[in-house]
Amino acid sequence: MSEKHRRVLDALELREPDRVPVMDLMNEFAVANAVLGKRPNPLTRLLVDPRTARICDRLIARTSFLPLVDQTMDTLAHRGAAAAVALGYDAAWITYLPVFRLRSSKELTDVFGRLYEMSVDRDGNLASPVYREGLIRGPEDWYAWPKREIFRLPEKVNRVFRNVQKESGEDLFIFGLANYGLFENAWQTMGFERFVVAARKERGFLRRVIAFYSDLQCMLVEAAADAGIPGFVLGDDLAYRSGPMLNPSLIEELFGDHYRRIAETAHSLGMKVLFHSCGNISSLLPFIADWGFDAVHPLEPTAGMNLAAAKREVGGRICLVGNLDISYLLVEGTREEVEEAVRQAIREAGPGGGFILAPDHSHPRISIPRLRWMVEAAHRWGVYPLQESGD
């Protein structure tokens, strides 16, 4: 086992490693390309330029460009892993989501029923598409929705993760993300307003939808495990900046057993599984630990997440991953500010192990020098036994 794998496993299993591991979400072309010195895909410009966009629209009306879109996601997964290695990370969240379809030069859909706007960053890289609305209005739409492409996902995920693992897996503990979470897939495909009405008035239908996505998620865990990657990410934003979007007891009722099943599936295959939810998840931390996940990310400081409090409450049961701010610190922060934030995070969550340092999300404007400062500071302040302790 490589030094990096041992370090990450120690943290995930709540032991003190030799040093606090560092990881990141490598799901933006801007960051990966900048690290690797790659240029944006020139085809992206064709979609943005009004003169060529019209021609693209006509072509897109005739074909879904499915292989091209899937290939783009494949490239992102490979480059994300390679960039994570180049940055000196111990672990990385690698996304492979072969679910998008071009609807026009400005819009995308996914195989589940979301509509997005295309997003291109200032350098001309494709950025994460921006969710606009759900296309499924009710049970009839959902049952009629074509699911053939959904059923093909595990095979695609298995192929791409196998290659990424072969290429970068020795130098990196890979956490793969291959689908949206159960809550996100349930509400975003129908819109939040429609979802809350369904949660109140059409519970049976909603349960059916959630069970479908739970089965799929377990198949994807199997596919990722078969590909040889050691970690899996279940990304399911259950909260917004001031708290959970649903009553935690309703979350437990609708999703709890499914989350347990996903975590158990991963464990039975020897994988670790990380739960990601943006927002203020303070009140959900005990649930996430109870569901059996090995780690929780990102403990967003701008949503009021307090790392020291999280460590006190669930640090003995689940590994904490985060919580460096990406709204200011890793975009414009000074070297001293980055260093101090790293020190503070390690001071609060590092003692006893069970902590992995990471940015609290990703976006195209994150500064590469600041990511390097973060890694350097972690190497300086994260060596066990720690020089500073929050006790």
Add this chain to the structure above:
Amino acid sequence: MEDYPERVRSALSELDPEGITPLLSEALEAGTPATDLLRAMSEAMTEVGRRFESGEYFLADLVLAGEEMKEGLRLLEPHLPKGEAGAKGTVIMCTVRGDIHDIGKNLVVNMLTSAGFRVVDLGVDVPAEKVVEAVRRESPFAVGLSILLTTMVGSIGEVVEGLQSAGLRDRVKIAIGGACTTPELVERYGVDALGRDAVEAVRIFSSWAT
């Protein structure tokens, strides 16, 4: 005689799975004044907001109540005296340029409407010039800007500058809200308030209403 306003108040604040529209139809048929029913709905929404702030209700509950309120208003509107709805003044609401998230914005729109404001909802991905046009046209006392994406915070500054250039900045107060908003942004762009959630937004706009 049935106390329909009380039944409406209770059904909405308790988030009755049946919803309030069947009850409102029944109440109107029985001759209950629409203004009494509207008042009951507004009081119920205040109660929903109180329960949200106390932690008893969650975002989904607020949204559900807001959706019920919207349906109920649609039903009551033809029966209300002109000017009854929106009597507290006009607010312009939008999600800023470059951002298309609308859950928070829609919720604030519903909550403000139920609190008696006239809300002009410009939608999502709204450029600064459209906000300026709307301020000139609608004479609001306030503008609410919703933003979720960290990468688009500059759009707040564009609205502030647009209103300043048009000589309209002094006529309106500006509140911002959404996942990426912070007190630093309030200071950086010279806006007047930051709302952490829809209930706080209602409180902020109410404090500004003349």
